[in-house]
Amino acid sequence: MWRILLTILSALLVFGVANQACAEDGYQLWLRYQPVDSAQKMRVEPLVTHYVGPSGNATIDAAMDEFARGLKGMIGTPPVRRETVMGDGAVLITTAASPLLKGMALPFDKLGKEGFLIRSATVSGHRVTIIAGNSGGGTLYGVFRFLKLIQTDQPIDRLDILDAPKLQVRVLDHWDNLDRHVERGYAGQSLWDWQKLPLYKDPRYTDYARANASIGINGVVPNNVNGKAEILTAEWLEKVKALDDLFRPYGIKVYLSARFSAPIELGGLKTADPLDPVVIAWWKAKVDEIYRIIPDFGGFLVKANSEGQPGPADYKRTHADGANMLADALRPHGGIVMWRAFVYSAENAEDRHKQAFTEFQPLDGKFRDNVLVQVKNGAIDFQPREPFHPLFGAMPRTPLMMEFQITKEYLGFATHLAYLGTMWEEALEADTFRPAKGSTVADVIEKPVDAGAVTGMAGVANIGSDFNWTGSQFDQANWYAFGRFAWDPQSSADDVARDWAHMTWSNDPAVAEPIVRMMIGSREAVVDYMTPLGLGHQMATGHHYGPGPWVSELARPEWNPTYYAKADANGIGFDRTKTGSDALAQYAPQVAAEWGDLKIVPDRLLLWFHHVPWDYRTKSGRTVWDDLVTQYDAGVDYVKRMQAQWDRLKGKIDQRRWEEVRDFLAIQRKEATWWRDASIAYFQSVSKRPLPAGHAAPPRDLDWYKAIRTPYAPGRGE
Numbered sequence: 001m002w003r004i005l006l007t008i009l010s011a012l013l014v015f016g017v018a019n020q021a022c023a024e025d026g027y028q029l030w031l032r033y034q035p036v037d038s039a040q041k042m043r044v045e046p047l048v049t050h051y052v053g054p055s056g057n058a059t060i061d062a063a064m065d066e067f068a069r070g071l072k073g074m075i076g077t078p079p080v081r082r083e084t085v086m087g088d089g090a091v092l093i094t095t096a097a098s099p100l101l102k103g104m105a106l107p108f109d110k111l112g113k114e115g116f117l118i119r120s121a122t123v124s125g126h127r128v129t130i131i132a133g134n135s136g137g138g139t140l141y142g143v144f145r146f147l148k149l150i151q152t153d154q155p156i157d158r159l160d161i162l163d164a165p166k167l168q169v170r171v172l173d174h175w176d177n178l179d180r181h182v183e184r185g186y187a188g189q190s191l192w193d194w195q196k197l198p199l200y201k202d203p204r205y206t207d208y209a210r211a212n213a214s215i216g217i218n219g220v221v222p223n224n225v226n227g228k229a230e231i232l233t234a235e236w237l238e239k240v241k242a243l244d245d246l247f248r249p250y251g252i253k254v255y256l257s258a259r260f261s262a263p264i265e266l267g268g269l270k271t272a273d274p275l276d277p278v279v280i281a282w283w284k285a286k287v288d289e290i291y292r293i294i295p296d297f298g299g300f301l302v303k304a305n306s307e308g309q310p311g312p313a314d315y316k317r318t319h320a321d322g323a324n325m326l327a328d329a330l331r332p333h334g335g336i337v338m339w340r341a342f343v344y345s346a347e348n349a350e351d352r353h354k355q356a357f358t359e360f361q362p363l364d365g366k367f368r369d370n371v372l373v374q375v376k377n378g379a380i381d382f383q384p385r386e387p388f389h390p391l392f393g394a395m396p397r398t399p400l401m402m403e404f405q406i407t408k409e410y411l412g413f414a415t416h417l418a419y420l421g422t423m424w425e426e427a428l429e430a431d432t433f434r435p436a437k438g439s440t441v442a443d444v445i446e447k448p449v450d451a452g453a454v455t456g457m458a459g460v461a462n463i464g465s466d467f468n469w470t471g472s473q474f475d476q477a478n479w480y481a482f483g484r485f486a487w488d489p490q491s492s493a494d495d496v497a498r499d500w501a502h503m504t505w506s507n508d509p510a511v512a513e514p515i516v517r518m519m520i521g522s523r524e525a526v527v528d529y530m531t532p533l534g535l536g537h538q539m540a541t542g543h544h545y546g547p548g549p550w551v552s553e554l555a556r557p558e559w560n561p562t563y564y565a566k567a568d569a570n571g572i573g574f575d576r577t578k579t580g581s582d583a584l585a586q587y588a589p590q591v592a593a594e595w596g597d598l599k600i601v602p603d604r605l606l607l608w609f610h611h612v613p614w615d616y617r618t619k620s621g622r623t624v625w626d627d628l629v630t631q632y633d634a635g636v637d638y639v640k641r642m643q644a645q646w647d648r649l650k651g652k653i654d655q656r657r658w659e660e661v662r663d664f665l666a667i668q669r670k671e672a673t674w675w676r677d678a679s680i681a682y683f684q685s686v687s688k689r690p691l692p693a694g695h696a697a698p699p700r701d702l703d704w705y706k707a708i709r710t711p712y713a714p715g716r717g718e
């Protein structure tokens with residue numbers, strides 16, 4: 001009897017301890033590899049008894065390690081092992097070159113360098129699964145896909161999957177400074193512990209590479225575009241090389257942000273003029289040195305003549321002159337330049353919305369073919385909502401790559417739940433009408449401008465040293481979604497959210513579906529409580545934390561929220577039609593006609609393009625004033641509903657992550673309310689209108705909101 005009791009007791013103890021060991025904190029991201037349910041286990045076990053793969057390829061080794069790790073977590077014992085012989089249930093993790101696949105006529109010609117196929121097949125009389133690409137990198141992506149199928153409860157018995165990325169360069173831009181401060185970073189310090197590199201290599205670097213590879217990211221820029229030149233010195237290049245060595249097996253290349261004035265700062269030259277032969281020679285020697293240290297170096301990312309950064313305009317040269325000089329130095333090694341189009345100038349009184357287009361569009365066709373011009377999704381700056389950037393479609397002879405901001409500088413930092421997949425989908429599926437109807441932004445970036453031209457997408461990373469990587473559980477979804485959209489810009493935000501929710505939270509639809517629904521409306525809610533009806537840039541100064549719609553005293557007009565809302569006693573909104581700045585003229589005539597016409601412009605872009613009287617009726621039938629107030633409240637209400645929904649998930653999700661999200665939602669509600677109250681208090685002081693019935697007055701007066709200071713908000717720029 002005692003014996004039985006003791007056994008039960010110790011079983012309980014073991015179970016309890018094990019349970020605690022499993023307490024989740026988010027570190028595993030979407031690669032949790034939790035035990036699958038018994039039905040899935042029964043389906044998988046006979047089909048995955050062991051794996052077979054070639055030796056001597058670091059990427060295939062990484063793929064096999066991941067395979068073993070995934071199966072161990074999901075299926076448990078007996079462990080799935082590597083074997084040298086085939087048999088029923090073998091998974092072949094291999095490449096097109098494998099003799100095992102000889103004579104099978106598999107469609108490797110459709111896969112490109114990084115694609116893969118997964119196929120259920122009979123080989124030498126055995127029922128096997130083939131996972132293979134033309135390169136190890138493709139195979140690695142295939143393994144991650146196969147693991148995802150198991151993880152998300154999909155059948156794996158009759159597989160015939162072919163997939164390949166639609167863009168070539170899928171890169172994370174880290175705005176990490178060398179002292180580990182991350183500009184616009186809300187997840188702790190930089191992941192890169194430069195001080196300890198190259199000798200100490202934090203195991204997190206490998207986990208970071210695994211996570212990236214799992215979603216197809218194949219490039220990393222570890223340093224900030226507002227950068228110091230030191231990263232290009234031999235000492236720092238050794239540190240970069242250490243990272244590169246760890247990333248290589250995961251198919252990831254390292255690129256560096258290059259400060260345009262480096263020849264002066266590091267080389268002691270008097271000039272950084274891109275046409276000066278001494279400068280050209282300096283960069284050539286520097287690039288040769290980089291490739292001696294890092295033979296598979298990817299190239300440079302450059303922010304030039306923007307927000308105080310040096311650039312070719314300092315010498316009266318164009319962006320093309322600057323980019324081409326670097327491109328020429330990189331070309332012999334196969335490197336590329338990602339040259340940012342995020343420029344606006346202090347001296348320029350032109351609508352900021354127009355400046356990048358004005359500067360870049362005339363340079364179409366003037367860039368070398370190893371230059372990509374990197375364009376933000378909108379013309380201002382990563383606002384919660386912006387119309388697509390008019391450069392997309394307007395430079396048909398220049399490869400343009402998309403730049404999204406994953407880190408939520410303008411969308412509530414890491415605490416607000418805002419799934420960005422819907423925002424990116426909206427930008428990518430926008431019709432540019434260039435050259436003709438049906439040419440979306442996604443089409444523009446996917447279609448190489450000529451045979452062999454480069455394509456790409458960049459995401460400003462939201463990753464830091466926090467245990468959960470991104471500062472919150474739900475911001476992991478944005479890292480995940482970025483990878484998925486970079487792989488396939490035609491992805492559906494809904495599908496991506498669902499995959500993520502299943503892998504990150506639970507396969508139980510009673511958990512996953514409510515989470516997906518919360519995510520899908522979450523970005524719109526942020527738009528509603530921060531910048532409804534097409535308002536832009538209403539954030540407080542510098543750190544961009546919280547509302548500052550009244551700010552009007554900053555040195556440069558386009559730094560002030562009042563510049564964007566242009567609210568006065570008569571009305572609100574920025575006139576970008578012919579009667580105003582005519583920024584609309586930078587779009588194709590069909591787009592300009594739609595957005596320029598008050599009768600058809602969607603309410604969501606109304607104040608972006610039009611200045612309207614407070615009594616103007618939106619499509620809702622309300623006056624613009626009443627509608628504005630209604631939208632602020634709708635945003636706050638959405639957050640309240642997310643809270644209620646999350647409460648209903650209690651007990652269905654591991655406690656620690658559940659509590660963290662609950663608390664973050666409470667922060668979001670508080671701050672959404674702050675946004676709503678402060679914005680209404682300010683705009684009411686201008687519009688002098690009563691609040692519509694059923695909408696409460698802000699509890700404090702405007703001065704109270706204006707007096708709020710948060711000088712230590714994280715992520716400030718330098």
Ligand code: GCW
Pocket residue numbers: 175183184225226303307342381382409717
């Ligand atoms: O959004 C703005 C940020 C700056 C950033 C800049 C850019 C890296 O406020 O911090 O600088 O954009 O994209 O260059």
